[in-house]
Amino acid sequence: MGQAEGNVTPRIPKRRSVTDRRQQIVEQAAEFFARYGFDAGTRDFARYLGTTQPLLYRYFPTKEALIREVYRAVYLDLWDENWAALLTDRTKTLRERLIEFYRRYTDKIMNSRWMRLYLYAGLKGVEINQPYIRLVEERILSRIITEFWLEQDRQAPETVGAEDMEAAWILQGGIFYFGVRRFVYDVPTYTDKDAMIANAVDMFLAGYGDVMRRRLG
Amino acid sequence: MGQAEGNVTPRIPKRRSVTDRRQQIVEQAAEFFARYGFDAGTRDFARYLGTTQPLLYRYFPTKEALIREVYRAVYLDLWDENWAALLTDRTKTLRERLIEFYRRYTDKIMNSRWMRLYLYAGLKGVEINQPYIRLVEERILSRIITEFWLEQDRQAPETVGAEDMEAAWILQGGIFYFGVRRFVYDVPTYTDKDAMIANAVDMFLAGYGDVMRRRLG
DNA sequence: TGTGATAATTATCGATCGATAAATAAATCA
């Protein structure tokens, strides 16, 4: 090693391909386990990969370790920091912000891989959903409520109330369930995603506004 | 057999207890598989039942047959015919009807057994969800839209439009997702079920009314 | 071209799966 050559471009170290291979296995494992569930066998997965089963154990010590990596790849660093700025950009109406946010957000999560893995994780009790739910509540739902109050020229409450949080969850859940119908139940939907989002946001703004006004008199 | 006795009350045939046992196994299998998924082993289930594994095969030819019976028990005859009358009872306001309907409806489906089995079935592609989705659309969502139009003194459309159906799905999905959070993700909710339903219905009526009026000008 | 390192394969382990056969316990009835 350490042989100096006149050639300027360094050779790509062999190690690199090993890391790439690992990455590729994780990527395809996400697709495979999303489709067949985590109880699917390692032999079937190896065939899906186009190799043999013992090869997997050169890259991951156990099947569980591979699955952990799948979760990491799909859920880690999901949150785009631009989304926070988007939700609070008061040069636009809240309606515009919400529609834009939910379009970008669902572009990232509304696919069969993300949604199916998420529900598998929820049913298995994997420690993925609960932190994610907290993230949704803290970075999306609380913010939506606060921004709504601010746009109504009312003082935003220091802490978002229970009914307000559940109201925001109706919006979030209604939109999310559109993806469940498509990618888990595999039934056709009546409009495309963007139309559904615009509709859901409009209904929320009018509906929540009405409920809130009635509550405050 | 055929022995005549002076006693008036006929003896309970021995067969009966076998049928009861079958019923009881199915009932407990629903609980068990809802909790651990359908890939859980028959030995673990037998231990859960308090018996031994081969006994199951005297009542069900295969594990798959047992699972089929679980689905039958949980999803067959779910629909209560009174619900249809409830939704169209025009002596009450639509708001009252919707709140009452969703309370009764969710009383039946919002439990860990029903919801978890339903999502397991969806992920496995079992032929349960798609007929159920059709039932929801035909008997609940279309009816809600129609009743809404009638209460607004507008002529109800002969067929419910795509955007209207998706609007009703926002309500249904928003309510349903409350149950998913509770019984699948196992996270705390902020209000009880009845408060959430009243809130969701109020938001839907105001929100959908506003969207519809704007669409029609 | 030959040699050492490493990736990928074949062969195989013990454990567990659904399912069956044989043995036993319990209940029924003359």
Place this chain on the structure above:
DNA sequence: TGATTTATTTATCGATCGATAATTATCACA
């Protein structure tokens, strides 16, 4: 009570599971 049926158990099957060991193919480099 004794014989017969039926419910339940013990013992075990072949298949498949995750995981490991031994073997073979591949490739960089002197």
